[in-house]
Each structure stands twice: as structure tokens, then as C-alpha cells.
Amino acid sequence: MTEALEWLQFVLAPQMINGLSIGVAVVLMALGLTIIFGLLDVINMAHGEFYAIGAYLAVALLGLGLSFWWALALTPMLMAVLGYATERGLIQRVFHSKDRHTLTLLLTFGLAIVLEDVLKIIFGANPLRVETPITGGSELFGLFFPNYRLFVMVAGGLLIAAVWVLVFRTSLGAIVRAAAFDRHMSASLGVPVSRVYAATFAFGVALAGLAGVLLAPIYSVFPTMGRDFVLIAFSVVIIGGMGSIKGAVLAGLLLTQVQSISSLFISPVWNDPLLFGIMVLVLMWRPRGLFGKLGHA
Amino acid sequence: MPDKQLNPARVPDALRLFSLLFFAGALVFALVATLVGDVFFLRLATEALIFGGLALSVDLLLGRVGLLPLGQALFFGLGAYVSALVLKEWQASFWLSLVVSLLASALAGLVGGIIAIRSKGVYFALISFGLAQVVSKVVFNTRELGASDGIIGVPGAVVVPGLDSTAPTGFFLVTLAVIFLIYLGLRYLMDTPFGRQLSAIRTNEDRVPFLGFDPWRYKLLAFVGAACIAGVSGALYPMLRGFVSPELMFFQVSGNAVINVIVGGAGTLIGPLYGSALLTGLRSVVGSFTAHHQIIIGLLFVVVVIMFPRGLIGYLTPLLQRRLEARRSRHQQGEQ
Numbered sequence: 001m002t003e004a005l006e007w008l009q010f011v012l013a014p015q016m017i018n019g020l021s022i023g024v025a026v027v028l029m030a031l032g033l034t035i036i037f038g039l040l041d042v043i044n045m046a047h048g049e050f051y052a053i054g055a056y057l058a059v060a061l062l063g064l065g066l067s068f069w070w071a072l073a074l075t076p077m078l079m080a081v082l083g084y085a086t087e088r089g090l091i092q093r094v095f096h097s098k099d100r101h102t103l104t105l106l107l108t109f110g111l112a113i114v115l116e117d118v119l120k121i122i123f124g125a126n127p128l129r130v131e132t133p134i135t136g137g138s139e140l141f142g143l144f145f146p147n148y149r150l151f152v153m154v155a156g157g158l159l160i161a162a163v164w165v166l167v168f169r170t171s172l173g174a175i176v177r178a179a180a181f182d183r184h185m186s187a188s189l190g191v192p193v194s195r196v197y198a199a200t201f202a203f204g205v206a207l208a209g210l211a212g213v214l215l216a217p218i219y220s221v222f223p224t225m226g227r228d229f230v231l232i233a234f235s236v237v238i239i240g241g242m243g244s245i246k247g248a249v250l251a252g253l254l255l256t257q258v259q260s261i262s263s264l265f266i267s268p269v270w271n272d273p274l275l276f277g278i279m280v281l282v283l284m285w286r287p288r289g290l291f292g293k294l295g296h297a
Numbered sequence: 298m299p300d301k302q303l304n305p306a307r308v309p310d311a312l313r314l315f316s317l318l319f320f321a322g323a324l325v326f327a328l329v330a331t332l333v334g335d336v337f338f339l340r341l342a343t344e345a346l347i348f349g350g351l352a353l354s355v356d357l358l359l360g361r362v363g364l365l366p367l368g369q370a371l372f373f374g375l376g377a378y379v380s381a382l383v384l385k386e387w388q389a390s391f392w393l394s395l396v397v398s399l400l401a402s403a404l405a406g407l408v409g410g411i412i413a414i415r416s417k418g419v420y421f422a423l424i425s426f427g428l429a430q431v432v433s434k435v436v437f438n439t440r441e442l443g444a445s446d447g448i449i450g451v452p453g454a455v456v457v458p459g460l461d462s463t464a465p466t467g468f469f470l471v472t473l474a475v476i477f478l479i480y481l482g483l484r485y486l487m488d489t490p491f492g493r494q495l496s497a498i499r500t501n502e503d504r505v506p507f508l509g510f511d512p513w514r515y516k517l518l519a520f521v522g523a524a525c526i527a528g529v530s531g532a533l534y535p536m537l538r539g540f541v542s543p544e545l546m547f548f549q550v551s552g553n554a555v556i557n558v559i560v561g562g563a564g565t566l567i568g569p570l571y572g573s574a575l576l577t578g579l580r581s582v583v584g585s586f587t588a589h590h591q592i593i594i595g596l597l598f599v600v601v602v603i604m605f606p607r608g609l610i611g612y613l614t615p616l617l618q619r620r621l622e623a624r625r626s627r628h629q630q631g632e633q
Binding site for chain 2: 037043090093094097099101102103105106107109110111112113114116117118120121227231234235238242269272273276279280283287
């Protein structure tokens with residue numbers, strides 16, 4: 001009996017809390033993806049690269065002598081500008097064609113290739129490290145945790161809550177949801193739909209960049225860092241239902257828990273197959289994911 | 298020609314001309330390269346053809362059924378691994394490894410298809426992407442398959458006694474023949490009721506059941522067919538290069554195949570072969586100047602998607618067709 005309790009306390013609990021700190025970052029990524037899809041019907045294949053750019057912006061800003069907190073505050077703003085420009089300059093151009101789904105997917109895929117190489121040219125292919133801004137650790141449930149991981153968890157949780165409030169409890173969010181539900185009706189009611197599109201894309205990109213900065217001190221920063229991460233985020237969005245905020249949060253937290261708990265029993269090599277197996281099972285049961293689209297309930 | 302009005306799916310003359318130009322050009326290239334004693338470009342062209350086969354399999358799904366596969370490298374890599382294993386461990390026979398790779402990729406295509414075909418549109422794209430990602434990770438971590446190193450030292454495959462895959466010209470021609478047969482097969486298939494079903498599914502899948510057909514079965518068949526084409530193309534790779542590595546299954550390969558198809562012209566079948574030849578050449582040329590050739594390919598791709606979404610051949614075919622028809626009507630008027 002005590003053995004089981006000790007196992008719960010010293011093996012399972014730390015694993016779950018570590019999983020939670022990754023989970024909030026995954027949810028931030030998935031929220032950006034799902035909001036962009038929910039409103040624009042665009043699969044942003046460059047989302048992982050935007051995540052990487054966020055991390056590199058933090059590296060660059062730290063290199064300029066700014067503190068990590070300035071980098072954390074400035075990066076999302078710079079990323080939003082980049083996202084706004086991307087939507088206006090590239091995605092708008094193919095947005096009104098018949099094969100919008102495929103074309104925008106291909107376009108962001110091409111963008112991902114270019115961005116990755118740009119990062120390699122500017123920063124080199126070798127991994128860079130970002131100093132942890134909060135050192136030391138704290139005791140929690142008789143266990144030791146790095147303070148920075150706890151900070152990521154709290155900050156990420158607050159951000160997710162803020163996104164939720166913004167989308168569901170403010171008039172700005174109502175405009176976005178209305179545009180997602182019926183763009184022609186919203187346009188005739190005076191909503192500047194195309195600007196809402198660009199701003200929403202910018203918001204999603206900013207969230208990806210923010211996730212990049214938050215995780216930069218935990219993982220190292222390298223040009224392809226977004227690739228594996230975005231695969232998890234895509235699975236989360238598919239399982240949760242494309243365009244569903246509720247789905248992204250729930251599926252994101254659940255999946256990262258499954259991953260971190262399962263790695264106690266099976267080799268981490270099997271992490272991705274496990275994740276994918278869950279995705280396939282959910283899709284067989286509910287082909288459109290767990291929850292509906294943005295603006296539709 | 299009354300037949301033309303009755304049969305709107307008939308291949309336009311311009312497209313025939315483009316395919317004739319491609320295969321005739323390949324033969325001329327082989328002749329010239331052999332006469333000047335070149336090896337490097339023959340090998341590169343063979344590789345372009347092999348990736349052209351992968352592009353054909355992507356075009357079958359993307360251009361004909363309207364499904365965007367982002368993980369077609371899975372079947373390409375599978376074919377390459379199976380072929381390498383057969384050549385190295387069993388018998389260095391071209392035919393044996395081709396047949397075994399074909400069977401393996403058909404089986405994998407059936408399993409993958411049952412998983413992926415359930416979903417439509419972007420869901421299909423992401424699931425095929427995920428499938429390939431997962432399998433490539435597993436291969437990357439399997440020590441029996443050489444893990445990250447892959448399988449090296451694959452012997453040349455004997456096509457007929459006296460000709461094996463280490464002969465640059467000989468193997469180029471063998472590869473050209475394989476790709477030509479695949480191309481002809483696909484062209485023929487598109488003219489059969491099966492091909493028409495696929496077009497119907499691409500145009501409006503929801504209406505197909507009302508005509509009394511089950512779209513699922515046709516999509517699955519197309520998926521298995523595409524897997525077979527990718528697998529056979531992949532089987533040629535270790536014969537050419539003498540090794541396989543997990544990179545063959547990575548997203549880069551799947552992505553490049555999609556780029557080849559889009560740049561060449563999705564749905565034209567010959568376009569992907571042009572795209573593959575063009576971009577493999579471009580990668581090699583630009584790659585000899587800078588390590589950052591991806592940025593140029595990526596920019597080219599973005600420009601094509603925005604400005605010419607029908608691709609090179611898709612853009613040129615109507616232009617050439619109009620020319621041909623204008624000339625023909627001039628001739629007819631002259632005769633009268």
C-alpha cells in the first residue's frame with residue numbers, strides 16, 4: 001500500500017506536472033491553429049515555423065541586451081505584425097479561389113520551407129540556448145520542481161483563460177465568432193471581415209510565437225524545433241475538432257498527459273505512434289473531432 | 298471530329314504533345330549523355346525520373362481524386378527499404394525486388410487507406426502526414442533496419458544478364474521504361490469507367506452515392522494504386538544509389554513530391570514529371586552554389602501557387618491547344 005502511494009507521489013505526480021507544463025504550451029500552439037482554421041478555413045502549415053521564429057526573436061532580443069521579460073512582452077507584438085503581413089500579403093491572394101483549402105495549405109507549406117531556411121541563414125543550424133530567467137526550484141507535494149516550469153504552467157494557464165475570455169466574453173470575440181459563423185451576414189452588419197481575418201491570423205501567429213518564447217529556456221532553440229511540436233498541436237486540433245477552442249484545450253491537456261504518463265511504461269520512441277493511434281480512433285468514432293467548429297455552438 | 302464533343306474527357310492534343318516531348322527528350326538526353334561519356338547527369342536524371350514516379354502517385358490522388366497526400370514518402374520509403382533488403386539479403390534481382398516491393402506497398406496502401414480514406418479534405422492531408430511521420434520515426438529507431446544510418450552497400454540489381462543497375466545509361470533507360478509504363482497505365486486508367494468515377498468524386502463526392510456508386514471503394518482503390526506507384530518508384534532508388542536511409546520517408550520527400558506536382562501542373566499527369574525533372578535539376582544546380590537552395594524552391598513554389606495555381610503544364614496546355622486548333626482550322630479552310 002505505501003509502495004503504491006510512494007509510486008503515485010514520486011513517479012506519477014512529477015511526470016504529470018511536467019506533462020502539464022508542456023501541455024499548456026501545446027494548447028497555446030493548438031489554440032492559434034484552431035482559431036485560424038475556425039475563422040479562415042486555413043490550415044497553417046507554417047505554424048511550427050512561427051513557433052520557432054518566436055523563440056529566435058527571444059534569442060535576438062536577449063542578444064540586444066533586453067531582459068527575458070521584455071522579450072516575452074515584445075515577441076508576441078512583433079509576431080502579430082508578421083502574421084498580419086502574411087495574411088494580407090500572401091493568404092488573401094488565394095483566399096477567394098475555389099480550391100481555397102488546398103491552396104492556402106500549400107501556400108503556408110511553401111512559406112514554412114522559406115522561413116526555415118531564413119532562420120538557418122540568420123542564426124545558423126546549431127542549437128542555441130536561452131538562459132532560464134527564473135532559477136532555483138520549489139517544493140510541491142514533497143517534490144522538487146524547477147521554478148521556471150511552474151511559471152510556464154501558471155503563465156500558460158492564465159493566457160489560455162485570457163484567450164477564452166477574449167473569444168467568448170468580449171464584443172471583439174463576438175465579432176470574430178460572427179464572422180466565422182456567417183461572413184456575408186457579418187459583412188452586411190458592418191463588420192470589416194477582411195481586417196478581422198488578418199487580425200485573427202495575426203493573433204494565432206502571436207500565440208505560436210509566445211509558446212516559442214515560453215519554451216525557449218526549457219528546450220534549445222534550432223531552426224526545425226517547430227516540426228515535432230506542430231505535429232502534436234495538429235493531432236490536438238484534429239482530436240478536439242478543427243476550430244473548437246474547448247476541444248483544443250481539453251485534447252491538448254489530455255494528450256500531453258497520456259504522453260507523459262505512457263512514457264513511464266513504454267519507450268518514448270512509441271510516443272508518436274500512440275498519439276496517432278488515439279487520433280485515428282477518435283476520428284473513427286467522430287470524424288469531425290470531439291467538438292464542433294468556432295461560431296457553431 | 299464528332300467524337301470530341303461526345304467525350305469531353307479526351308486528352309487534349311497539346312497534352313499529348315507535351316508527353317511526347319518529355320519522353321522523346323529523355324531519349325535524346327540519354328543518347329547525348331552517353332556519347333559525351335557523362336555519368337553525373339545521367340544519374341541525376343535517373344533520380345529525377347524516380348521522384349517523378351512518386352510525383353505521379355501524388356498526382357493520382359491530388360489531381361484526380363482531389364485528396365492532398367502529405368505523406369506519400371511513406372510508401373516510397375517502404376518500397377526503397379523492401380527493395381534494398383531483397384537485393385542485399387535475398388537475391389540481387391531487379392524483377393524480384395520490384396515485385397516484392399509492389400506487394401508490400403499494396404498491402405501498406407490497403408492498411409493506410411482504410412485509416413486515411415475515412416477522412417476528407419484537410420483531415421486526409423493531416424492524417425497522411427501523421428502516418429508517414431509515425432512510420433518514419435519507428436524506422437529511424439529500429440536498429441534492425443540500420444536506424445538513422447539506413448541500409449548501405451546495396452548491390453546493383455540485375456535486370457537481364459549483362460545489364461545491372463550500376464550501368465548509368467542502361468539503368469536510366471530501364472527507369473524511363475518503368476515510369477513510361479506507369480504513365481501510360483494511368484493515362485489509360487483515366488479513360489476507363491474507374492477513372493471517370495474518380496473525376497466524379499473530385500467534382501462532387503456527395504452526389505456519387507446517388508448515382509449508385511460507393512465513393513469509398515473507388516477512393517480506396519486509388520489510394521492503393523498510388524501506394525503501389527510510389528512503392529515501385531521507391532524500389533528503384535536503392536538500385537540507383539546503393540543505399541536507403543530513413544530520410545526517404547521524411548516529410549521533406551513527401552513535400553517535395555507535392556511541390557513537383559503543383560509546379561508541373563496537378564491533374565495533367567505529365568506535368569508532375571516535368572516538375573520533377575525541372576526541380577531536381579534546379580536543386581542540384583542551386584545546391585552546388587549554396588546550401589540554402591530550399592529558400593529558392595520555396596519561393597518558386599509560393600509564386601506558382603499564387604500566380605499559376607494550375608502549374609506549368611496546366612498553364613501552357615490551353616495556350617498550345619488554341620494554337621493547334623487555329624492552325625488546324627486554317628488548314629481546313631485552305632482545303633476548301
